[in-house]
Each structure stands twice: as structure tokens, then as C-alpha cells.
Amino acid sequence: MSELAGKVALVTGGSRGIGAAIAQRLARGPRPRGTSTGRRLGVTAAVALALASAAGLCAWGTAAPATAAGRQPATGHDPVLISATPIARLSERSVAAELRNARLGPGDPALGAGAVRYGIVAYRVLYRTVDAAGQPTRASGLVAFPTSRARELQLVDYGHGTTAYKLGVPSSFGLDANRDGLEGRWSSELFASAGFAVAEPDYIGMGAGPGRPEYMVAEVSASLDLLRAATVIAHRRGDRLAADVLVTGFSQGGAAAMAVGHAVQQHTLPGFRLRALAPVSGPYDLLGAQLPGIFNGQVAAAIAPYYVGYTLTAWNPLYHLYPAPQAAFRQPYAASVAGLFNGTHPDLQIIAALPSQLRNLLTARYLRLLQHPTGALKAALIRNSACTGWTPRAPVRLYAASGDTTVTQVNARHCRHAIRTRHGHVRLVQLGAVSHNVSDFLALPKIVRWFQAFRPGGAGA
Numbered sequence: 001m002s003e004l005a006g007k008v009a010l011v012t013g014g015s016r017g018i019g020a021a022i023a024q025r026l027a028r029g030p031r032p033r034g035t036s037t038g039r040r041l042g043v044t045a046a047v048a049l050a051l052a053s054a055a056g057l058c059a060w061g062t063a064a065p066a067t068a069a070g071r072q073p074a075t076g077h078d079p080v081l082i083s084a085t086p087i088a089r090l091s092e093r094s095v096a097a098e099l100r101n102a103r104l105g106p107g108d109p110a111l112g113a114g115a116v117r118y119g120i121v122a123y124r125v126l127y128r129t130v131d132a133a134g135q136p137t138r139a140s141g142l143v144a145f146p147t148s149r150a151r152e153l154q155l156v157d158y159g160h161g162t163t164a165y166k167l168g169v170p171s172s173f174g175l176d177a178n179r180d181g182l183e184g185r186w187s188s189e190l191f192a193s194a195g196f197a198v199a200e201p202d203y204i205g206m207g208a209g210p211g212r213p214e215y216m217v218a219e220v221s222a223s224l225d226l227l228r229a230a231t232v233i234a235h236r237r238g239d240r241l242a243a244d245v246l247v248t249g250f251s252q253g254g255a256a257a258m259a260v261g262h263a264v265q266q267h268t269l270p271g272f273r274l275r276a277l278a279p280v281s282g283p284y285d286l287l288g289a290q291l292p293g294i295f296n297g298q299v300a301a302a303i304a305p306y307y308v309g310y311t312l313t314a315w316n317p318l319y320h321l322y323p324a325p326q327a328a329f330r331q332p333y334a335a336s337v338a339g340l341f342n343g344t345h346p347d348l349q350i351i352a353a354l355p356s357q358l359r360n361l362l363t364a365r366y367l368r369l370l371q372h373p374t375g376a377l378k379a380a381l382i383r384n385s386a387c388t389g390w391t392p393r394a395p396v397r398l399y400a401a402s403g404d405t406t407v408t409q410v411n412a413r414h415c416r417h418a419i420r421t422r423h424g425h426v427r428l429v430q431l432g433a434v435s436h437n438v439s440d441f442l443a444l445p446k447i448v449r450w451f452q453a454f455r456p457g458g459a460g461a
Contacts, residue, residue, distance in 0.1 A: 079128065080127050080128050080129070080225050080228045080229050080232075081125070081127050081128075081228075081229040081232045081233070082126040082127055082128060082138065083125070083126045084123045084124070084125050084126075084143065084229070084233045084236075085123060085124045085125075086121065086122070086123055087122050087123065087124045087171075087173055087175065088120070088121070088122040088173060088175075089119070089120075089121050089122075089147075090119050090120050090122075090189070091119040091147075092116060092117070092118055092119045092147075092193065093119075094119070095113070095116055095118075095119060095120055095189050095193045096113035096116040096193070097113075098186075098189060099111045099112060099113045099116060099186065099189055099190060099193070100112060100113045102182075102186045102189075102441075103441065104437055104438060104441065108438060108441065109438065109441050109442060110441070111186055111190055111441055111444060111445060112445055114445065115190065115193065115194040115445065115448045115449065115452070116193040116194065117146075117148070117193060117194060117195055118146035118147050118148045118192070118193050118194075118195060119146070119147040119193070120144050120145065120146060120147065120188070120189055120192040120193055121144065121145050121147060121192075122142060122143070122144040122173060122185075122188060122192075123142070123143045123144070123233060124140065124141075124142065124171045124173070125140060125141050125142065125143050125171070125226065125229050125230075125233070126138060126139075126140050126208055127139055127140075127141070127225055127226060127228075127229040128225065129204070129221045129222055129224075129225035129226075130218075130221050131204050131205075131211075131214060131218055131221070132204065132214050132217040132218040132221075132318055133318065137204060137209065137210060137211070138208070138209055138210060139201060139202060139203070139204055139206075139207070139208075139209045139222050139225070139226070140169070140171045140202045140206075140207035140208035140209055141169075141170060141171055141199065141200055141201040141202050141207070141222070141226040141229075142170035142171045142173060142181075142184050142188055142198075142199070142200040142202075143197070143198070143199050143200075143226070143229070143230045143233055144188040144189070144191070144192040144197070144198050144200075145192055145197050145234070145237065145239060146192050146193060146194075146195050146196070146197075148195060149238075149239075150195060150239075151240065152240050152241070152242045153195070153196065153197040153234065153239055153240065153241055153242065154195075154196050154197070154241075154242045154244055154246060154275075154451070154454065154455065155196070155197045155198070155199065155227065155230065155241050155242065155244070155245050155246070155272075156191045156196045156197065156198040156199070156245075156246045156247075156248065156451065157198075157199055157200075157223055157226075157227060157245060157246070157247045157248070157249075157257070157260055158170075158184075158187050158188070158191065158198055158199070158200045158248050158249055158250075158253065159200070159201070159219060159223065159248075159249025159250070159252065159253025159254070159256035159257050159260070160183050160184055160187075160200060160202075160203075160249070160250065160252070160253045161183060161250045161251035161252055161253055161437075161440070162215075162251055162252040162307070162310070163206075163347055164213060164215075164306075164310055164340075164341050164343065164345065164347055164350055165180070165343065165344075165345065165346045165347055166205075166206050166207060166209075166213070166343040166344065167180040167181065167207075168180050168181060168346070168347070169181050169184060169202035169203070169206045169207045170183070170184020170185070170187075170188065170200035170201070170202060170207075171184065171200075171202050171207045171208070172184070172207070173185045173188075178346075183250070183440075184200050187200065187250075187444060188200055190444055190445070190448060191448060191451075194448050194452065195452075196246070196451065197230060197234060197239070197241055199223070199226045199227050199229075199230045200226075201219070201222040201223050201226045202222070203218065203219055203222050204218040204219075204221070204222050205343060206343065212314070212341070212342050212343055213314065213341065213342075213343045214314060215252070215310055215311060215314035215315075215341075216252060216255065216283075216311060216314070216315075216384050217314070217315065217318060217384060219252070219253070219255075219256035219259060219260070220256070220259050220260055220263050223256065223260045224260065224263060224264075224268060224269050227245065227269060227272065228269065231271075243271060243272055243273050244272075244273060244274075244275035244454065245264055245269075245272045245273065245274055245275060246275050246276050246278070246451045246454065247260050247261045247264070247274065247276070247277050247278070247279075248277070248278040248279060248280065248444075248447050248451075249279055249280065249282070250279075250280045250281060250282075250439075250440040250443075251280070251281055251282060251283070251406070251407060251436065251440075252282070252283070253279075253280075253282070254279035254280050254281055254282020254283075254284070254407075255279070255282040255283050255284055255384075255385075255386045256282075256386075257277060257278070257279040257282065258277065258279055258282065258284060258386035258387055258415070259386045261274050261277045261392060261394070261396075262386075262390045262392075265390070265392065265393060265394070274392070274393070274394045275394055275454050276394050276395055276396075276397075276450070276451060276454055277392055277394055277395070277396040277397070278396075278397045278399065278443075278447045278450060278451070279398060279399070280399040280400075280439060280440050280443040280444070280447075281399065281400055281401060281404055281406075281407050281409075281412075281436055281439045281440065281443075282386070282407065282411060282412075282415075283407050283411050284385060284386045284387040284411045284412070284414065284415040285385050285387060285388075285410070285411050285414040285415065286381040286382075286384060286385045287373065287378065287381040287382055287385060288385075288414055289408055289410040289411040289413075289414050290407065290408060290411055291370065291373065291381065292410075293408035293410060294308070294358070294370070295370075295371055298405070298408040298410065299405060299406065299407075299408055300405040300406065301356075301357065301358070302356055303405075303406055304358040305351075305354040305355055305356070305357070305358055305360075305361045306347070306350060306351050306354060308358060308361070308362070308370070309329075309333075309337050309340070309341065309350075309354060309361060310341050312328060313337060313338045313340075313341045314341065315380055318380075319376050319377075319379070319380040320376055321376055321377050321380065322366070325337065325338060326363075327363070327365075327366070328362060328363060328366040329361060329362060329363065329366075330360065330361060330362065330363055333354070333355070333361055336353070337354075337361075340353055340354070358370075386415075387414065387415035387418045387419065388418055391419065391422035391423065391424045392419060392424045392425075392426070393424075394425075395425045395426075395427075396419060396424065396425065396426040396427070397426075397427050397428075397429055397447075397450060398412045398415055398416055398426065398427070398428045398429065399412075399429045399431055399439065399442075399443035399446070399447070400412035400413075400428065400429070400430065400431065400439070401430075401431040401432060401433070401434045401435070401436070401438070401439035401442075402430065402431075402432060402433050403432065403433035403434045403435055404434075404435065404436045404439055405435070405436070406435075406436035406437075407436060412428055413428065416428045429443070429446065431443060
């Protein structure tokens, strides 16, 4: 559930993000309990993305936002698309040069330029959707097209990995001084330069979206409404999108891909059909794989405080998991943990402000509840597990790594079993003993090649 690139700047080779912060934490050892997070963290101002730039601003309308799962839309017939701002036009040569060097760090595999055939045009998109409670909101995302004039473009939906920082999202496109959003930049370049249209939501409460980030709950509405916005942009460009949707994503986005695929298969998005699913290293089984992995050693202990803190603070307004922060979190974290995940703090700052052990973050009672979930917590874990309750009719390839200590590959094995039990067509692609973030670098070029087989005349599954 971490970012694709670990926030590594391709131009500097410097490593940042969750992975780097964990390494720093392990190197210095546990921080004594009681350390003031306020002194360590300081204040980071939230930076809003300026989607309504004077140059190239478009305001194109389309249909009503998608309904959140189990909810009715509260938006009437408001159009989805608010604006689409061109943010980059890159030549085939530029994209190829960038992807040849798109890697986590020295010695790590690069995404590579083997599938590059075209330049790309990228848009920062602001659109209307609904949040996890079914209430109307705005969201932002990235939509990219190849510079070719193909008769018909297939559409790829890509869900990015976890970040709690509003700017660490696809629509940032690595354009700011910190190179935020490299995962979205590189993944969109990879697919668009191979001839696909690609849509990558920032998710609710991220990017230019208002409010707090919604984590592991509202990715479906954000994805579906961005796909609808992408059809309008394509029409205005003179492009035509095929009805087939190819769905993929990494980590948090891997679980989102399964949920989006389910929604498309249920005809939640009229005019589109699910053609293939290719999630990477996703937490598909929260109750049966991911949460047990935290306590049986399959998930690295040092990352647990970040992910558990993010999940509990994001879910509590929806599922009422605890009556007050001190019922779940120890002091001094009870007073600060919700603020850490409000979207304004980079992941490095959040991890530095949290303890290195889960037992120092949670009360003894809540730690026991995580080990043996019941009640509202158990129900929320089941509700947000993505492989149960449906059978994909499209072919599925699950990509997982045996060396992944962020999202245990048991998630993928359980998902494969669930799909096979219901006679779905699924294959588990093992990526080897590599880390979580590296797994996406290995998987994405394979996914591009597989998706190309679904073009007219291709071999398909």
C-alpha cells in the first residue's frame, strides 16, 4: 500500500517517501515514548492544486456523478467535468528517455521504454463525484492520451498507491520542486506512450479535492467519474474511446482496481464494459490476510503504525470504530494522530512523528481488538475487502512479490482462491523476492504487454 516510486526523483536519484522514512526509523531505533510530536513535526501548510489556470482551461460538461456503493447520488443532474488543464506535452523521444531511467534508485529495475510508440499529452482534471457517504464533492485526477490519431483508443484505469499527502498524487505529475506525483507521471507515460488513453484519480480528499483524505473506501466513485470525464475530454480532442476498460492499480490502487472492476461489470458506468483486470500487490483481504500479517511477521513491524493510524482515522467518521481518540490511541498520539493524516503532511513527516512499534501507538485494548476483530471493525474490514462477493467475468492477472513486507502476498493467494472457487479466469503472476515498491516496476511493463493483447486482432487472455 505504498507509493510506486517511493517518491524517488528520477533526476536526482534521491530516495524519499514511506520506504525511506522506514529505513531511517530502523537505523536510529525506537523513539522513547512520550516524545512530543508537535515539536518534531512542526506545521506544514496544505497546498491546493491550481486547476483553473488561465492557459488552456476548458470547461466541458457530461453526465451525473457515479453513485457511491450502496448510496443514492445527491447531485441530481450536475455535469461531472469541471475543468481539464493541459499540463504536459512530451515527445516520444522524451518519454522514452524518461522511462529508461524511471527507477527507485541505483541498481533497481527501470520501467523501460520497450512499449513506447508515441508522445503523450497530459491533463489535470477537476470533476464532480461523491464521497464515501454519498455526498457530492469535487475530485482531481490525471488523464493522458497518446499523440497518435488512432481511430479508437482503449481506456486504462490506474489506481495509485498509498500516500497521505494531498500533493503526492497523479495530477501533480512531478512538476513541483519536490517531484510529487512521480508514480502518476511514470505510469501514465508508460500506458499513453503505448497507445492507450489513461485515467488516474487522485482519490477523494486528495489533490485539489476538499476535506480530509478518504482511505481505502471511496476509490470507486473517484475512478468511475474520472473515466466519464475522460470520455468528454477525448470527444473534445477528436478522439474516440473504445467501450472496453482495462483496469489496473498498485497497492491501495490494486484493491481499488478490483472494486472498480466489480462496479464496471455491474454496468455502473453505462457504455463501458470490463475487459481485463491486472491489480498489483493489493490488500484484497484485509481481515484474512493483511491484518493477520501485521501480527505474524509477514508485514514489517515498522510500517504498521503508519497504515493502522491512517486506516483508523480515515474510517472512524464512517464506521464509528472508537468514541474518542484516547479510546484507541495512547498519549501523546491520541491528541495528534488525526491531524497527522489530514492531507497536509508529507509521509516522511508523518512516519517521523509516529512511534516505531504499534504497541506504543494503540491502547492495549485496541491492540487486542486488532488481533481479534469484532463488531464495527470486523464489519468494516470485510466491507472493504475487494475479492469477495463477486465473480469477474473478464480475465484477471494478479501480480505479487514474495519479498513484499508491506502488503503480504497472502492477499493475492486468497484473492486467486476466491475467484477460482467461483469459476473465474484468474492467474497469479509471481514477481520474485523483491520489495513492495519494486513489484510495481516489474509488473507494469508486463501489464502493458498483456493489455496490448486485447486490442483488435490481439490474443486476449
